[in-house]
Amino acid sequence: MECPPELVLFVVNRTEEGGLLRSTGHTETETRRVMVDYLDNRSSQNSELWLEGIATLENLRDKNAIIKYRQSVPIDQWLVARPSIDSPVCIEFDHAVAYWEQRVDAGDEIDLDISWSVRLFDRADLNEDGVVDAADFGLLLQGWGNAGTPADINQDGIVNGVDLGWLFERWSN
Numbered sequence: 157m158e159c160p161p162e163l164v165l166f167v168v169n170r171t172e173e174g175g176l177l178r179s180t181g182h183t184e185t186e187t188r189r190v191m192v193d194y195l196d197n198r199s200s201q202n203s204e205l206w207l208e209g210i211a212t213l214e215n216l217r218d219k220n221a222i223i224k225y226r227q228s229v230p231i232d233q234w235l236v237a238r239p240s241i242d243s244p245v246c247i248e249f250d251h252a253v254a255y256w257e258q259r260v261d262a263g264d265e266i267d268l269d270i271s272w273s274v275r276l277f278d279r280a281d282l283n284e285d286g287v288v289d290a291a292d293f294g295l296l297l298q299g300w301g302n303a304g305t306p307a308d309i310n311q312d313g314i315v316n317g318v319d320l321g322w323l324f325e326r327w328s329n
């Protein structure tokens with residue numbers, strides 16, 4: 157799935173809250189106003205990246221309108237994200253991008269639940285079973301010398317000793 161393009165920039169204020177990050181932000185044009193307030197675990201993501209919050213969408217026009225909201229959360233470079241099928245999230249390079257479109261009546265405002273989560277796997281966990289071990293080592297050997305495979309852990313276009321080094325470094329204890 158291709159991620160939707162960026163929308164207008166938000167003014168976002170971020171604060172630490174017990175190891176989590178709280179973001180509050182707003183953006184406004186002559187036709188609509190969007191305010192968001194959410195909490196996420198981007199600073200401690202491990203097997204899951206999650207976000208919980210609300211977006212308030214306000215239609216300032218005198219007719220119905222579709223209001224869009226898009227957000228982007230960085231993913232640890234050592235992890236790959238796997239959104240579920242029904243998730244509002246897609247993956248763009250090293251970011252999770254979430255996107256909503258909502259119809260709002262003329263002059264009305266609504267609160268939209270923007271909570272989501274994605275499962276994360278270590279890049280060296282090639283079979284995505286939650287551990288880096290001999291099974292992943294076997295998959296790496298199968299991909300040896302090839303391009304365009306997950307076994308190319310550092311994504312430089314070939315599976316070789318460098319990827320093997322990364323795999324050993326990430327080997328589960």
Ligand SMILES: [Ca+2]
Pocket residue numbers: 280281282283284285286287288289291292
């Ligand atoms: Ca594995």
Ligand SMILES: [Ca+2]
Pocket residue numbers: 308309310311312313314315316318319
């Ligand atoms: Ca490589």
